[in-house]
Amino acid sequence: MKGDVRTDSISSSLFLKTARNSGVEKIRPYPRKWETHTINTVGELNLVAKQSSGNGDRPCEVRHDVPAVFFSTGGHTGNFYHEFSDGIVPLYITSQHMNRKVVFAILEYHDWWFTKYRDVLGQLTDFPIVDFNRDRRVHCFPQAIVGLKFHDILAVDPALMENATRRTMVDFHDLLDRAFAKDEKTDESSKRKPKLVIMSRKGSRELTNQESVVELAVDIGFDVEVLAAERTTDIGMMYRKLESSDVIMGVHGAGLTNFIFMRPKSVLIQVIPLGLRRHAENCFGKAAKKYGLNYIPYEIGVEESSLREEYDRNDPVLVDPKSITRKGWDITRKIYVDHQNVRLNLQRFRKSLLLAFEYCNSNRRTDG
Template identity: 50%
Template sequence: MVHHHRATLLPHHIHNEEKEQADEMKELRGQLGDYACRHRKHGHDALLLMLAGFAFVSCLLLLLPNSPFSAAMDDLLQLGRTRRCDQEMAPTPPAPCAGVPNGTVCCDRGSPRADLCVMRGDVRTHAASNTLFLLAAAASADERIRPYTRKWESSVMSTIDELRLRAVPVPDPEGAARCDVRHDVPAVVFSTGGYTGNVYHEFNDGIIPLYITARRYNRKVVFVMLEYHDWWMTKYGHIVEQLSDFPPVDFSNDTRTHCFPEAVVGLRIHDELAIDASRMPGSQGIRDFRHMLDDAHRGRINAIIEEENAAPQAAPAAAALAKKRITEQLAVDDRPRLVIVSRNGSRAIENELELARAAARAGFRVTVLRPRPDTELAQMYRVLNGSDVMVGVHGAAMTHFLFMRPGSAFIQVVPLGTDWAAENYYGEPARRLGLHYIPYKILPSESSLFRRYARDDPVLTDPVAVNAKGWQVTKKVYLDGQNVRLDMARFRRRLREAYDHWAAQRRRQQSQPL
């Protein structure tokens, strides 16, 4: 499950008067700068408005010489010299360790989320000692790293194999083995341990950071995996093939010495299910990642469709005819497609059938998707990529919003006590992907907890205070101990919003010239 780490990921913000004033000034400066950029090329009317703004701020400056407006005024006066509207900002400085010289080990430990080390030169694996050697003259580096992207979470990091990175002189007195396999492309070394097995963590901690780290190599890279799992490669092999032209190396079980001209040990991570385009080559962002998912699954989806089309040939004639009729009906059914991602166990929708009927009455073609651990990823991708709306209760399965097309709608049912996690793990990332995000925060009366606790119990009235007692309490009460029964009178408004969004999208598409 998704681990809520609001209190542990980064230091708490200091809420004091100076901080609030600084935030206000930062916002004011940004607003003034954005105003200038928007109106710089709109002619004399905009210029007069700008001059009026200058005059107003100048008066404040004269009348209130000690006011914080002076700082904003200084920034505004510098706009012409420091800010270039209509042009790209200066390129982001290279990441630490990006330009290390040959024969060097460089480790970037500045991120609160993950460490990353770069070894450049004659790099050799030694699985028996969990070591990567760098053979270099007059070298003496000795670093240790656990290549997983939850650095702040000591409990899970303790389960990740630690690698030793050693730079040793040439000739090597430690006896680093000769090369059994020599690669002429770099290695990216990472672990598929930790919370692997949970789809949220598989994407957030693994797949997206792997994309961020490896994309710059344009597939000319070898993945070296710690805690290699065959099932992981079965599930994500199509994605791995989009990022590397070479078979991965199982570090622990492949006892041969692999030699590389460079090794990146660890993965870079930007945010929850997010990619910061300003830190990526070619300004690639989360939509580019989704295009890669399209490419990864297209071949398998086409094969599934061919298998389905071939199946009726072996079926009885009546069954084949019935399937043909259904297919023909679906072909002319132009209603928007809504997928309900069903949950078993905790946080299930108790009146799911009522929800499906309400969605159908609202004008949707409804599919209930019940993913199992063995559900093929391409099957999930096919259903969600072809849908217009996804509905589901907060939980790891909401990670599948990544399979939705930009412009689609995502309705997330937010149970009690999950507001922060629902917004930060799925709501904001969905917006960045270009989805129309619709949160549905349930009332206490819609929670199964309403039947177990007194009306004035903090579990119902003050979830923030209950969550403050720690992760284990949150998990027990709100994640593992709660189901929802939707108030359909309230929820129909979300269905209507999703339908109206789809209709508006369709009108825009139809109005575009061919």
Template identity: 35%
Template sequence: MEKVPRSLVFRAATTLICLLLLSLFSTVDFGCYVVRSDQWKVRLSTRRVGQGIEDQEHLNFLFKRLLRGEDQTQIETSGFACHSDLQTQVCVANKPVRIDTSTMKVYAPFSQESPQANRVIRPYARQDDKTALSFVSPVQILQGNITPPACQYTHNVPAVVFSTGGFAGNLFHEFNEILIPLFITSRHFQSRLRFIVTDFSPAFVGKFEKVLAHLSSYEVINPTANGSLHCFPGAVVGLHYHDNLAVKTTHIPGGYSMLDFKQFLKESYSVKIQHLSKTEKTVLILVSRQNSRMFLNEDDMVTMMKGLGFRVVIARPDMLSNLDKFAQVLNSCSVMVGAHGAGLANALFLPQGAVLVQVVPLGLDWPSTNYFGVPATEMGLNYVEYKIEPEESSLLSLYGGDHPVINNPASIFAKGYAVARSVYLDRQHMYVNVVRFRKTLIKALGLLGRSAPSV
């Protein structure tokens, strides 16, 4: 029997493998996941991961849950509706749309008689904050008798358009105005949607890639990297906003709460501890600020904390920069201590039943209570605050005890936020009265069901 040449065997095997791969790619759906920011490339795959949205009726149901009252009637009759209030502007199309990512124009020609003719939206929560909106690019929605450009890419899941402009770069604002609103707006789609991010920030996408990948089975589309004409079975432009670090159960499809968002975060970052009862050691994490609102006697504070039996972890900026690792550290802590500021937003990763201790600088009572105090209880945390006295503030030596900065902060805020910020947020540091602050930490221990060691 004549031997078959080895080269022919190799070519035949190669051909067979190629045919098998071709068959595999033609029958299996693949999705694009968020990758690290230094590897970011727009992969315009239109295939699904798992089960996509199969019928228009189900798609209509998902979109309708984003609207209420007359807005629901509007989308049923025209296929397009918008919800607007003081802080939110969200437009929903439950019929096929075309989005030109080079111009960020959304073509919705099916709504021929809509009274809401062409709209311009800046897709960012907190529509009442004009300073933030000045950093957000507009998206134009075109309706009526128009002929849209031809599709270059066709997707079988809807689009959600939002911006990473505004105050992205500040952790509080990233959670408050982007991530929590994104959860509120898109969670009930069960990852069967695709994000288009205007004002694309590689830093933001890289930092929160696990969150984005947990909300969508598809890689984010970056309009600035590839301006193209995309066709979707529907779209949402803008994000719902409820309040500071808030998810209001009565306002959200499916009845989600802030505890649901915390659980979602823990799943995204694979943290294990859900409730404080599963922790053994009393670990206190101290948020150490390096610019404004610093603790000038931080070493004395740490000594006192250790004397109360706490194992103290000092969270400096280099630790906070790696959210993946920092989430694991936070999840093992019983108490978080920090001055009013963005770093306290990390309390979202504390286990339920933990204690947030906020040191309130002079003049910052209202933002301290409303930005962190009230939200903490909705997160399932105990909350304690320590309000400093004038003699604990560096402002006393700068202005003197008779100055309105010290004895009448309201008069400074009456001059405008910029003036007040330059004083109370940017120029203030604290020399905490350790003896008085010790009583606050004893109260925190009591909330944990533990007592302070006898002196």
């Protein structure tokens, strides 16, 4: 929308004064348009093109000289994976070419979300956030972008970036570095052991022999740290821990989103539970490879899944997961996502850790 754009939060509307025909379009400003059950929970925004007459127009109460980007922090916000895949990365794609000369107007705004991502937002805008639903004033903008651009899950496609900026996920990582890095970095990677971070889970997809995995990794030669990501986790702290690490591993889940904090050429080991191969690849595997990480998928066997204790050994849940997952996401989630834990076969998993260790040593030889 270009021209005289005015907000009316009472009617959840944006008005564009125009000399052409009038019209109304409705939009839910959230990326996951393909997920009907999610997008229908996001509040609508009315885009109203209105012939300019001067009569009945509410006067501007706050006039801005820069464009606005309108988006929602509803939907899956609250899940760390979705906060980046549906929020922060698309916001970067949509706004980075404006060089911070942009106002963010947020529908379904949450104070905790702003507090959590304040440092990142400060790299994308020089202006205060507009809480669209609560701010009843009429804001006027010369241009409004409604909704966020989405390239792929946790991915930035340089060919699709505005103004031929050719930005990539590496540039996005650089933005995170500007937001979160505290001190000058000293490269002592050749003098220390490779660092492996295990993203710990509780509840579902829990690694039940985690302590044994830690011992195995230490025996191979890693310095190991176990981290857990919660809604209240300081992501600046998490960034600094991961950015200085060499390997991140964990059972498939939102915590693996932290791979975007790693340096290119680092290693991601994704432990993939039964029935979740395709889902795990789509969420993290493809994105990690596009970003430039060395990706090691570890698909567990039946004997490593807690489901073997609940189903007969010949049950399709164990021997033919595809026949179950074809029934849809609700069934897949109920069985494989929400009610499955993992106990790794250490002898089998050792091969993945050794491969990761070799990647680390290879990176040191190359960088050194």
